[in-house]
Every structure is written in C-alpha cells, then in structure tokens.
Amino acid sequence: SYELTQPPSVSVSPGQTATISCSGDKLDEAYVYWYHQKPGQSPVLVIYQDTRRPSGIPERFSGSNSGNTATLTISGTQSTDEGDYYCQAWDTSTYVVFGGGTKLTVL
C-alpha cells in the first residue's frame, strides 16, 4: 500500500518560516493536499492540488510538490498556526492516503 511520511514534529519561532515535508514514492505524480487540525477541532483544508489555497486561507500558507517530496511552507508563522498538519494524496489502490501528521509548535 502507498505510504506518506511526515516528520512527527516541527518547531518554529514566531514570525519565522515553518516547513513541513511529506514524502512518498513518485509523489509528484499525484496532487498533494494539506490539512490543519487544532486540538479538539476537525481538520481544515489549507492547500489543495499542490499549491492552491482555499478561500479564507492566509497567503502565508504555500505548497510545492517535486520528486518524492511535497512541502508545506508557512511564512511569518503565528501562534494560531500551531496544531497538527496532515498531507494527503490519492493512490489508485489505496485511494485516499494521509501522512502520519506533523505537530507544529510555535515557540
């Protein structure tokens, strides 16, 4: 089955840039999506189709996908950006695949 690998945790200082990676075999042959989940809340889509931001998502969120790695970049990170981030892709056998999640800490 297809797997997506994310680092368990990432730390960043307020105002700095946070990068969260998502790795999978030939990942750039599929679109990647990113969700943000705060404790006790449901996930929120922040990036779709590799680089696109849904309405209402701040411009500081951006995404890229090349080779075996997709990256979520948060510029000028704020305390409200803390939480868990999940990448997601579509696989022909497994259908929807999620990464294991990355806990972002802003300190």
Added chain:
Amino acid sequence: QVVLQESGPGLVKASQTLSLTCGVSGGSINSGNYYWSWIRQPAGKGLEWIGRIYASGYTNYTPSLKSRVILSLDASKNQFYLKLTSVTAADTAVYYCARGRGSAPGTSPSRFYYYYMDVWGKGTTVTVSS
C-alpha cells in the same frame, strides 16, 4: 455555506454494527460534483479515510475496511450514512463526515486525478465496549 453534522450512538458493543448519519445543510447532497466521505481518528492518532459515496451511489472504500463498510445516502433527507460491521475496540475513534471534491466517477487515474475533502463535520466520538 454547507454544514455537515454527524450523529449516532456514542457507544457500540463489540461485534455489533456501528451506524452513523451525516446531515448536510446549506446545500443539496445531489447538487454539484461532490462526493461524501467518512474519515476516522483514534484518540491521539492520525486520520484514516474510510470511504466515499457519490450522489449516483458510486462508492470507494479503503481496502483495509472494505469487507466491513457500507456507505449509503438518502437524497430526500439530505443525509448519508456509515455502517461498520463486526466492530472491535480498534474501531474506537472520532468519526468525521466530509464533503469531497474530485474527478468524476470512473475517470481513469492520471497525474491530474484529484480528490480532497473541503468541508468537514465537527466529528462524533464512538467507543466500542466489550
């Protein structure tokens, strides 16, 4: 603005069937090219996609649960449903319903095939007891 709301028993006995409903408001379950998905999340763990259903009844299930899952929908009630049979403690989780956007059913996979969930319910906790 579409809002999704999960409902159903919070406690299910092992070996029995878990049944959940997702009510859709602010939009018709039949309108637009939308799928309707279920996702679950055990406490302290990551997200697991369960499956999706299209308004036509077209379904996909994650392979690991396919033998125990049935998704259905009732357009007249603007609701869709999850049934998970023969539950065990491993099925204890928060269950989310979500609206999905994706390539039309039957579209051949390619670099441009897409599927993602853009609207999520708040989730409902289901505990399987022995």
